[in-house]
Amino acid sequence: MNNPAVISMDIGGTNLRLALVLSDGEVIVRLQSPCRIGEGRMQFLENICMEYEKIRQFAENAKIRIVAVGAGVPGLIDNSGEILSSVNLKPLNGFNLKEWLSLTFTLPAITLNDANAAAVAEHSHGAGRSFSSLLHLTLGTGVGSGLILDNRLWTGVDGVAAEYGHLTVEPDGRLCQCGNHGCLEQYASSTAITLTAIEKMKSGSVTQLMDIATANLESSDVAKAAYNGDRLALECFEEAGRYLGIAAAGAVNLLNPEAIILGGGVAASFDLLVPAIMKEIKGRAFEIPAARVKLLKGELGDNAGIIGAAATAFCLLSSS
Numbered sequence: 001m002n003n004p005a006v007i008s009m010d011i012g013g014t015n016l017r018l019a020l021v022l023s024d025g026e027v028i029v030r031l032q033s034p035c036r037i038g039e040g041r042m043q044f045l046e047n048i049c050m051e052y053e054k055i056r057q058f059a060e061n062a063k064i065r066i067v068a069v070g071a072g073v074p075g076l077i078d079n080s081g082e083i084l085s086s087v088n089l090k091p092l093n094g095f096n097l098k099e100w101l102s103l104t105f106t107l108p109a110i111t112l113n114d115a116n117a118a119a120v121a122e123h124s125h126g127a128g129r130s131f132s133s134l135l136h137l138t139l140g141t142g143v144g145s146g147l148i149l150d151n152r153l154w155t156g157v158d159g160v161a162a163e164y165g166h167l168t169v170e171p172d173g174r175l176c177q178c179g180n181h182g183c184l185e186q187y188a189s190s191t192a193i194t195l196t197a198i199e200k201m202k203s204g205s206v207t208q209l210m211d212i213a214t215a216n217l218e219s220s221d222v223a224k225a226a227y228n229g230d231r232l233a234l235e236c237f238e239e240a241g242r243y244l245g246i247a248a249a250g251a252v253n254l255l256n257p258e259a260i261i262l263g264g265g266v267a268a269s270f271d272l273l274v275p276a277i278m279k280e281i282k283g284r285a286f287e288i289p290a291a292r293v294k295l296l297k298g299e300l301g302d303n304a305g306i307i308g309a310a311a312t313a314f315c316l317l318s319s320s
């Protein structure tokens with residue numbers, strides 16, 4: 001009894017998830033609610049307080065001791081905890097969430113980029129637990145990434161490293177919301193896979209996807225068609241895999257990592273992506289690091305963010 005636990009948050013542009021997580025990564029309870037960031041910063045923070053109180057009460061009844069708060073946030077966060085830039089949470093730009101969490105809940109607090117949190121989670125409790133170096137890619141609406149080197153999250157001098165989703169893989173390619181053209185996330189995210197399918201349908205290719213209105217089409221529909229053997233749908237995943245492989249080959253040559261792990265919703269179609277990714281790695285990277293690197297599917301699903309934020313908070317406690 002009296003197990004120590006972290007209240008961990010995964011803050012997205014649409015959903016807010018809060019959970020009670022033990023030091024071994026076990027999620028005791030998890031709540032999900034609309035994030036309400038569209039109603040402004042104050043409403044959003046009030047919402048966090050309400051959800052926090054529900055988890056706190058659960059912990060109290062279960063005799064679980066809350067020792068810290070952790071939060072994964074989509075966007076660039078500096079080492080002090082200030083949110084420098086978040087496309088999905090614009091009202092929080094310039095806000096120090098870490099400080100607010102610590103002062104509001106009178107506990108040690110950490111904040112980190114949500115894709116970094118996912119990398120920490122897979123490294124500490126998931127598919128990457130036997131490796132000391134890995135690149136984790138979260139393939140969702142966008143492409144997030146986190147880099148573990150020598151068992152530590154690499155955040156860079158300003159805290160904003162490993163934005164590998166914005167690596168240029170097509171110099172004159174699709175415009176990205178970051179301002180660059182041809183970023184990886186424009187070719188390998190769920191949004192991108194859907195867009196690729198729509199472009200191919202417009203060019204007149206026959207596909208099972210024609211039964212679905214373009215406005216309703218999702219990457220999961222493209223995946224379903226691909227598993228049914230639909231040629232166009234298979235090509236969409238081959239293309240996404242090719243771009244992921246080009247990016248992965250660069251990481252392999254630069255870092256000689258033990259593993260590249262794919263998480264996020266698109267990773268549900270991991271086996272559709274693997275052949276093209278491996279072909280590019282083998283064709284483009286040096287033989288020794290290409291033979292070494294393992295391409296794996298993440299094990300923690302959409303709990304990766306909350307488990308990673310909790311693991312980071314436990315790490316902070318053990319080092320202080």
Ligand SMILES: [Zn+2]
Pocket residue numbers: 165166176177178179180183185
């Ligand atoms: Zn970009």
